[in-house]
Amino acid sequence: MTLARKATGPRLLTANRLDDGLVVFLAPDGQWHPDAARAAIARNDAQAAALEADGADAVRANLVVGPYLVEITEDDGSIVPVEHRERRRLAGPSVSTSASTAKALAA
């Protein structure tokens, strides 16, 4: 997954965990967390390259699949990806099957 134009703003590194497929973010301690708030933020190209190198290591170690950089903004301290798709990926599904079924049972 590559950005359409070269990112310049703050970036974090995301991937999917190999064993369960869940979305994870690379933290400063080198661990991968599902919580984007714990992600390491690269503030320049050199830092971004370092994150990518860590990502490549994690792929070789069979921890994650397909790491890539996501450009973000930090509104009021909360992490918001710039790209629409990444915002949705971070947020999780906006719909709920159990709610949908509950509605059907109530109808």
Add this chain to the structure above:
Amino acid sequence: MYRYDEFDAAFVRERVDQFREQVGRRLDGSLTEEEFRPLRLMNGLYLQLHAYMLRVAIPYGTLSSRQMRQLAGIADDFDKGYGHFTTRQNIQFNWPKLVDVPAILDRLAEVEMHAIQTSGNCIRNVTADHWAGVAADEIEDPRPYAELLRQWSSLHPEFSFLPRKFKIAVTGAPKDRAAVAYHDIGLRIVRNEKGETGFEVLVGGGMGRTPMIAVTVRNWVTKADLLPYLDAIMRVYNLHGRRDNNYKARVKILVHELGAEEFRRQVDAEFAQIDRSEIGVPPAELERIATYFAPPSYENADASDLDYHRALKTDASFAAWAERSVAPHRVDGHAIVNISLKPVGGIPGDATSAQMRAVADIAERWSKDEIRVSHEQNLVLPQVRKRDLFAVWQALTSAGLATPNIGLVSDIISCPGLDYCSLATARSIPIAQKISNRLGDARRQKEIGDIKIKISGCINACGHHHAGHIGILGLEKRGEEYYQITLGGSGDEKASIGEIIGPGFSSETVTDAVETIVDTYIGLRKDGENFLDAYRRVGAAPFKEAVYAAH
């Protein structure tokens, strides 16, 4: 329905063992992701936006109650308690872990199911009319041939690495409920002047970025020649299909670029070289398969309709449900029941494990243990006695499965979209929910009548929007989702591709636009014609005018 014998069971068992070994080699790194990805795709395992997704094959949409219960168990034990029925008659689980997939495949193998070839550049699930074997208008049951093709296409040594995915559909009735003209190969059972049945073969239909209606390559292929002829088509495609550009790699592009005449000539030339006795199915084998689809014994109809007719008169809710959900069965005293998985304002095609179990119980008791999945993301109980319809309805109602909207405006087909899918550009499910809520009032729906709204969350068109009477395509521009509307598509025997009416709408205004379209139709329809017929009579102009004047 088809039952595995030792051969089939061993085949699936081996595939599960092979994939378990491949998962192990992936986890320990002896297979890289690049090497593993095509192998896991051939076992139906995708990596989606939030998690892995496992697509389980439901061959030509047929299920037994035992299989449905096993799917419910998988949903509970390995997923989040629900599954999603797809536009190709399969079921998807959205949250399996890679490490659990071998165990899930074991569970599936226990009930003669698998996830083989539900993804990848190979021949996918062969789909068929979801009323096969019981439809009142059927010429011949397509299921034996769908089963034959399922076996023939499973782990095919020559055709497992095609330029792109390959989808085959079969219909046995003149009314095409399987949308064969939108498939890479579409097969129609037809009768010749001698009264024999054979196949009309269509090639080159498809959705996606460049929707196309298939062309008839042969008006008549005998049953004995079916596999050899398909073999010829596949070889021409495998050798000459484009591999330079993923968006130009389907067989529809080859047919389009060669022209139907030249494509036909190449296939016929290849067919002439094939040793049919070697490739074709031995008659005894076809008979063996067909015996599994022999009609069950039906009790005498006699006066068994009385209870049903009485209930129609006395219970308005039951009558409203029956009007939409009950379809004519070829045998007197029996009916086809369609189960809506589209609660008003709900997620199209999803079912909880409790709902799956309810359907399994109902099918076992009242539908001779048969269930079907339609490509419009609903379920079917194909073998219900009319006198049991009231009891069936009551049981469905308890499970939240009796929404009386089959074929109506809230019976919306929608792909999972950007809520789940890594290919998507926009969310589709919330749009389905908004439209369903806006137009879901019972009287409104009845007034609008038969209409198919189909929504895709990206250009890949898994929601089949090109075949929607109203089609909606979700796109994205500058960080905002917007929705393009098409009109006049259809997947039936008079297949057509929907026409874009103009610039797209935001997620706030697309529902208004759809409502305007529907109101415009009501205003101009004649003699009770349905939406599609009205559109075909008047064209897009009145709708464009109304929608863009208002918005």
Add this chain to the structure above:
Amino acid sequence: MPLISNGEVVADNWNYLDDEFPLPSEGDVVLTLARLEREQDAVARRTGKTGVELPNSADPEDLSAHLANIDLVILRFPAFTDGRAYSQARVLRKRLGYEGEIRAAGNVLADQAAFMIRCGFDSFETDGRQPPELWRRAARAVTRAYQRGYEPVGGLAVRQGTAPG
């Protein structure tokens, strides 16, 4: 680049002739298709074995005039996901009746061994990452198949009719 055949590493004694090198009348050489076509008369007179590399995009029919003089055809997998070579092999075996060696080269993985053998491949040019043991296991991993009319594989039962056979 270990050459594997029948689950064992075998010696590769072919001479892969550069186009500028003169064609020897003896010895086993592999030529490009273009060279084979240019020098077909000389090739026919050779006493050694002749092999040819058929490009992935070439029509196997292009070899039909030469097959009597050919002992090895090398088919290419540019990526293992590019399955054109399966059909090239199939056409060589079934339609053109070629009985010599067919070899797979390029991105060749043991996981497809059974498919390749059934389409008519005899040998596999590998990158060495997958040991012969894996190739033997992979060739035996599938013991049941539904497609009639393909090359037999030891231990593979093909669905024929009422009894698997």
